[in-house]
Amino acid sequence: MSLxxxxxxxxxxxxRKIYNEGTDQANLAIDDVxxxxxxxxxxxxxxxxxxxxxxxxxxxSGLAQASAGSVMFEGRRLTSVPDELGLVFQDYSRxxxxxxxxxxxxxxxxxxxxxxxxERAARVDESLRSVGLAHVGKMYPWELSGGMQQRVAIARSxxxxxxxxxxxxxxxxxxxxxxxxxxxxxxxxxxxxxxxVVLVTHDIDEAIYLSDRVVVLSKNPSVxxxxxxxxxxxxxxxxxxxxSEEFLALRNHLLSLVMPHEK
Amino acid sequence: MxxxxxxxVRVSRPSSAIRLKGIGRVLTPLWLPVLLLVxxxxxxxxxxxxxxxxxxxxxxxxxxxxxxxxxxxxxxSSVQNLLIGYVAGxxxxxxxxxxLWRLRLLRTATNPIIYFLYVLPAPALLPAMIAIFxxxxxxxxxxxxxxxxxxxxxxxxxxxxxxDAVKFDTARxxxxxxxxxxxxxxxxxxxxxxxxxxxxxxxxxxxLVVVSEMVASxxxxxxxxxxxxxxxAIKKMWTGILVLAILGTVLNYLFMFAERLxxxxxxxxxxxxxx
Amino acid sequence: xxTRRGLWTAWVLPPLTVLIVLLxxxxxxxxxxxxxxxxxxxSDTLVALWHEFGSSRLWGAVGATLLGWAIGMAITVVxxxxxxxxxxxxxxxxxxxxxxxxxxxxxxxIAILPLVILVAGATLPMKVFLICFAAFWPFVIQVIYGVQxxxxxxxxxxxxxxxxxIRRFLSVSIPSASxxxxxxxxxxxxxxxxxxxxxxxxxxxxxxxxxxxxxxxxGTSAYPTMYAYILVAGLLGxxxxxxxxxxxxxxxxxxxxxxxxxxxxRAVGA
Numbered sequence: 108m109s110l111x112x113x114x115x116x117x118x119x120x121x122x123r124k125i126y127n128e129g130t131d132q133a134n135l136a137i138d139d140v141x142x143x144x145x146x147x148x149x150x151x152x153x154x155x156x157x158x159x160x161x162x163x164x165x166x167x168s169g170l171a172q173a174s175a176g177s178v179m180f181e182g183r184r185l186t187s188v189p190d191e192l193g194l195v196f197q198d199y200s201r202x203x204x205x206x207x208x209x210x211x212x213x214x215x216x217x218x219x220x221x222x223x224x225x226e227r228a229a230r231v232d233e234s235l236r237s238v239g240l241a242h243v244g245k246m247y248p249w250e251l252s253g254g255m256q257q258r259v260a261i262a263r264s265x266x267x268x269x270x271x272x273x274x275x276x277x278x279x280x281x282x283x284x285x286x287x288x289x290x291x292x293x294x295x296x297x298x299x300x301x302x303x304v305v306l307v308t309h310d311i312d313e314a315i316y317l318s319d320r321v322v323v324l325s326k327n328p329s330v331x332x333x334x335x336x337x338x339x340x341x342x343x344x345x346x347x348x349x350x351s352e353e354f355l356a357l358r359n360h361l362l363s364l365v366m367p368h369e370k
Numbered sequence: 371m372x373x374x375x376x377x378x379v380r381v382s383r384p385s386s387a388i389r390l391k392g393i394g395r396v397l398t399p400l401w402l403p404v405l406l407l408v409x410x411x412x413x414x415x416x417x418x419x420x421x422x423x424x425x426x427x428x429x430x431x432x433x434x435x436x437x438x439x440x441x442x443x444x445x446x447s448s449v450q451n452l453l454i455g456y457v458a459g460x461x462x463x464x465x466x467x468x469x470l471w472r473l474r475l476l477r478t479a480t481n482p483i484i485y486f487l488y489v490l491p492a493p494a495l496l497p498a499m500i501a502i503f504x505x506x507x508x509x510x511x512x513x514x515x516x517x518x519x520x521x522x523x524x525x526x527x528x529x530x531x532x533x534d535a536v537k538f539d540t541a542r543x544x545x546x547x548x549x550x551x552x553x554x555x556x557x558x559x560x561x562x563x564x565x566x567x568x569x570x571x572x573x574x575x576x577x578l579v580v581v582s583e584m585v586a587s588x589x590x591x592x593x594x595x596x597x598x599x600x601x602x603a604i605k606k607m608w609t610g611i612l613v614l615a616i617l618g619t620v621l622n623y624l625f626m627f628a629e630r631l632x633x634x635x636x637x638x639x640x641x642x643x644x645x
Numbered sequence: 646x647x648t649r650r651g652l653w654t655a656w657v658l659p660p661l662t663v664l665i666v667l668l669x670x671x672x673x674x675x676x677x678x679x680x681x682x683x684x685x686x687x688s689d690t691l692v693a694l695w696h697e698f699g700s701s702r703l704w705g706a707v708g709a710t711l712l713g714w715a716i717g718m719a720i721t722v723v724x725x726x727x728x729x730x731x732x733x734x735x736x737x738x739x740x741x742x743x744x745x746x747x748x749x750x751x752x753x754x755i756a757i758l759p760l761v762i763l764v765a766g767a768t769l770p771m772k773v774f775l776i777c778f779a780a781f782w783p784f785v786i787q788v789i790y791g792v793q794x795x796x797x798x799x800x801x802x803x804x805x806x807x808x809x810x811i812r813r814f815l816s817v818s819i820p821s822a823s824x825x826x827x828x829x830x831x832x833x834x835x836x837x838x839x840x841x842x843x844x845x846x847x848x849x850x851x852x853x854x855x856x857x858x859x860x861x862x863x864g865t866s867a868y869p870t871m872y873a874y875i876l877v878a879g880l881l882g883x884x885x886x887x888x889x890x891x892x893x894x895x896x897x898x899x900x901x902x903x904x905x906x907x908x909x910x911r912a913v914g915a
Contacts, residue, residue: 170539187542194543201536206558206635215554216544249639263544402741403748421764478654479662489835489882491842494854494875497861501868502683573753577839580755584847585858592755596847599759607759614756622751 114182116271116303117144117167121176124162128174136162138328139176144271144305149297151314152307154324154332155365160307163329164275167305168194181270190220193264193302197276199256203248203263209235210244213263220267234262237296254285258292265296272297274306278313287345290317294343311361315354316343323364332364423605432609445613447589451507452579455514459575460568463519467526467564468552477527488524492517492574493581500586510582510590517578518571525567529560562636565629572625576618591617685868693869694876702856703877710852710881713769713841714834717776721784721833724777726826729788730818739789746782754779755843762848772844772852779840780833787829791822824896831889838882853878 124137136159144150154160165171167178169188178185180192188194196202203212210231217227235241238258248256257277264272274293278286290313297304308314314321315337323332337357339348348354411425435441470477470484496513503509537559541551557564583592595610630637671687673679685693697703732739754775765771795818803809803817819826845854853874860871 168543170542188545190545192543194540196536196540198536201534202540204537204540204555204558205639206561207554215546219544219546219550247635247639249642398737398740399744402745406745421760475654475658479658482659482663483666485887486879486883489886490875490879491835491839491882493839493842493846494857494878496846497857497871498875501861501871574839576753577755577843580753581843581847584755584758595756595759599763604763611756611760615752618753618756619748619751622747 118179123175135328151318158324159329191270193269193272195274234266455511459515459518463522467523471530488520521570522567529563533559689869694873713772725784729785733792750782767849780836784829784833791825795821
C-alpha cells in the first residue's frame with residue numbers, strides 16, 4: 108500500500124503508435140495522446156470503435172512499445188509491465204488459466220513476487236472476499252458463470268495490491284444485469300482499497316457512472332478530443348445516479364463527442 | 371445496494387444424445403466384442419486349417435507357455451526395453467520441443483532436419499542401430515527412443531505455439547518470470563497436445579520394440595513369436611500374438627487412464643462447455 | 646524484423662544448417678571419433694546414393710514400397726470412409742463399435758506379421774494386408790470425428806435447399822469433414838509407410854527396407870549403401886507425408902490452433 112500522497116500515478120505525453128512502422132502496411136493507430144491520472148482517481152477512456160482504445164491501453168500498460176512520446180508511471184519511465192500494475196482483460200475465459208483452481212490463479216502473481224506461502228493463502232482469501240466470492244477458491248474458473256469469472260480475474264489483479272488498475276472493456280462480455288453488479292463492485296473495491304483505476308470502455312453510460320474524468324478519443328488516428336470532468340459525487344447508485352440531470356447532460360455531451368457523424 | 375452473491379453457479383452438463391437406461395449403457399459397448407469373441411471360438415473350434423487353431427487350444431497353450439514354461443520373461447524383457455526407450459524418447463521430445471519453441475532461430479534452422487527425422491519410418495533405422503550398438507538391449511532401447519522422440523517433440527512444439535496469446539499477455543501482466551511461466555503456463559497449456567504426441571510415441575515405441583525383437587534378437591515377445599513361426603509351432607505362435615495384443619491394449623488403456631487423471635481439468639472443462 | 650533478415654532466416658538458414666550437419670558428419674567420421682565399423686562417412690554415403698540412383702535397384706525398391714503403400718492406402722481410405730460414415734450417423738452402432746475399434750487399434754500390426762507371412766509368403770498381398778490392418782483403425786476414427794464435426798446448421802441448410810443423397814454427400818459432407826479426412830490420411834500414410842518398411846525388413850518383402858537389411862548383412866563395406874537407402878526412406882517419407890501436411894494446412898487454416906500460431910508469430914515482433 109502506498110503512503111497517502113497525492114500525485115500523478117500515470118502521465119501520458121504525446122503518445123504515438125504506428126503499427127508495422129517502415130513498411131507498406133504502416134498504420135497510424137494513435138497520433139497524439141496526452142493525459143494524466145492522479146492517485147485515487149477513476150478515469151475512463153472512451154471513443155468510437157476503431158479509435159485505438161485497446162492500443163492505448165497496451166502502450167500505457169507496458170505490453171506494447173510506443174513509437175513516440177512517453178509514458179511515466181509513478182514518475183518513472185515505463186518500458187515494461189511494472190510490478191505495481193494490475194490488468195484486467197475483457198475476455199476472462201481466455202485470461203484465467205483453466206488448469207489452476209481459482210485460488211491458484213489468484214495466488215500466481217503472489218508466488219511470482221515471492222510472497223511467503225502462509226501469507227499467500229490469506230491474501231487469496233482476502234481478494235476473493237473483496238469481490239464477493241469467498242467460497243470458490245477450490246473450484247475451477249470454467250465451473251463459474253461469466254460474471255464470476257471476471258470477478259476472479261479482478262481478484263487476481265488486486266491480490267498483489269497494485270497502485271494502478273487498468274481494465275480493458277472488462278464488462279463487455281457479460282450480460283447487462285451482471286454488468287451493473289460488476290460496476291458497483293469495482294466502485295466499492297476502489298473506495299475500500301484507495302486504488303487508482305483506468306478503464307477503457309465503449310459504453311458511455313458506464314464511463315460516466317464509474318469515473319471522475321472521461322478521456323474522449325477521436326477516431327483513428329486517435330488524439331484526445333476532450334477530457335470531461337464528471338462531478339457526480341462519491342455515492343453513486345445505478346438507479347438514482349443514472350437518472351439524474353447531471354448524468355443526462357454529461358451523456359448528451361459525450362455522445363456528441365463520440366458519435367461518428369458529429370465532428 | 372448491489373446484489374453480491376457468494377453461491378457458486380455450476381454450469382450444468384449437457385444432456386447426452388442417447389438416453390440409455392442402466393443395463394443398456396453397460397451392454398452397448400460390450401455386446402460386439404463379446405459376439406466377435408464367441409464367433410472366433412465357434413468358428414475355430416472345428417477348424418482344420420493349420421494356421422487357425424481352435425481358440426480354446428490357444429488359450430490353454432497360452433497358459434502353458436507363458437506361465438508354466440516361463441515364457442513370461444520375454445514379456446518382462448519387452449516391457450522393460452519399451453519403457454526405458456519410451457521414457458527417454460518422450461523426455462527428449464518434450465525438452466527438445468520446448469527448446470525449439472523458445473529459440474525461434476533454432477527452430478527455423480533445424481526445421482528441415484527435424485521434419486526429415488519425423489517422417490523417416492523408424493524401423494528403417496534398425497539395421498543402423500545394429501551396426502552401431504551390436505546385438506543386445508541397448509540397440510533396442512536406442513531404436514525405441516529414436517522413434518519415440520519425434521511425435522512428442524513436434525506435438526510439444528505445436529502445443530506451445532497454439533497457446534492463446536491472451537494468456538501470455540496475462541503472464542506479462544502478472545510478472546511471471548521465465549521458469550514460472552514455463553511451468554505455470556506453457557507446459558500446462560500445451561499439455562493436451564503433448565499428451566496426444568506421447569500417445570503417438572507409444573504406438574511407434576510398441577512397433578519398434580517388436581521389430582527390434584524380430585531381427586537378430588534372442589529375447590522378447592517378438593523373438594518368441596518369430597521363433598515359434600520358424601519351428602512351425604503355430605499354436606505357440608498364436609499365444610505370442612495373443613500376449614502381444616493384450617500387452618498393447620493394456621498399455622494403451624493405462625496411458626488413457628493416466629492421461630485422464632493428469633488432464634482432469636481439460637476433460638472436465640470440455641465436458642461442461644463442449645470442445 | 647526487417648524483411649531482409651526475415652528472408653535470410655527463412656531461406657538461407659535452414660539449408661545452411663543441413664550443410665553444417667553434413668559437414669559435421671563428415672568431420673566426425675573422418676577424424677575417427679566414431680568407429681568406421683559402425684558409421685560410414687558422409688561422402689561415401691552420398692557416393693553410394695548416387696550409385697544407387699543410377700542403378701535399377703533403387704527405383705525397383707522404391708517402386709515396390711510405394712506400390713504396397715498406395716494399394717494399402719486406397720483400400721484403407723475407401724473402407725474407412727464407408728465404415729466411418731456409417732458408424733457416425735448411427736449412435737448405437739458407434740457406441741457398439743467403439744471398443745472394438747479401440748482394441749484393434751491397440752494391437753500392433755507387426756504382431757500378426759509372422760502369421761500373415763505363413764499364410765501369404767513375403768509378397769505384396771502380405772504387405773498390403775498388414776498396411777490396411779495398421780492404418781484402418783486410426784483413419785476410421787478420424788472419419789468419425791469428421792462426420793461428427795459437421796455443422797448441423799450446414800446440414801439443415803442443405804436439406805432446406807433440396808440437396809440430398811449422393812450430391813449432398815459429395816458437395817457438403819466431404820468438404821465439411823475434409824480437414825479431418827486429410828489428417829486421417831496423413832496419419833494413415835505414416836502408418837502405412839512404417840508397416841511397409843517393417844514388412845520388408847522383418848518379412849523380407851521386396852522394397853527399401855529389405856535393401857537396408859541386405860546392406861547391413863553384407864558387412865561394413867556396404868554400410869554407405871545402407872545409409873543411402875535410409876536416406877531414401879526418409880525422402881520418401883518427406884514426399885508422402887509432406888503432401889498431406891500441405892493439404893492439411895490449407896484446409897485447416899481457420900482452425901483455432903493455426904490462428905494462434907499465426908498470432909504468436911506476429912506477437913514476437915510486437
